[in-house]
Amino acid sequence: MTQNSENTLKIAHQGFEDFTHGLATGEWNDFLNMLTEDFTFWFPNGEYHGLNVGKQKAKEFFEYVSQAFNSQLIITSVERVTSNDTTVVFEFRDEGKRMGEPYKNRVAISFDVREDKICGYREYFGSDGKSN
């Protein structure tokens, strides 16, 4: 493993911890502080479907997620972590209530790392959210 991929993994793990905290509590500051100003993210559906650009857009998005899940979307297990020099993918399961309805999903998120920040994020759904 090169130095670069070690750093990438370290930063991504810190980011994932802050992301997990954000989903579980609605407190996104630590995660947002890890993002570059030119951060981009892709989301599978709804009003943020497709490519979204900028840290401000990310802030709005994660607040929207926490509203939808009443700040209680819990990552119940992390199934796999894979990486290369610049990117780390987390496969996990989450569970909560979306707009009051039971929600469970299998999810893959892919973080791109630049130096000590996360500069990109792609989310993929392994289910329809009704069960995993």
Next chain:
Amino acid sequence: MTQNSENTLKIAHQGFEDFTHGLATGEWNDFLNMLTEDFTFWFPNGEYHGLNVGKQKAKEFFEYVSQAFNSQLIITSVERVTSNDTTVVFEFRDEGKRMGEPYKNRVAISFDVREDKICGYREYFGSDGKSN
């Protein structure tokens, strides 16, 4: 990179090439030959939603995919490949016609490798299939 992760990457790349060929042509034999007998796969929706067990089930599934896409689902770009000792994730885009309707998606698939075979597969969708 350990010997193990090198072999895992090599096998997964071969599998992904055969998978790409299967999607583009409906010819799945090469890919199916790479699967262990106890192969399992997870799919996001439809009649194969959730966990599916066994190589025979995989054969039925991939034939069903090729029917739905008239044996012409094209992988247009591979965006990222990440890996560890046992698992390789491919993030890619694909495009075709599903039941005759234009279809585009961003997809992540995760292969688990055991020796020179693929023993597991998890698929995740980055979009609703109507655009990426």
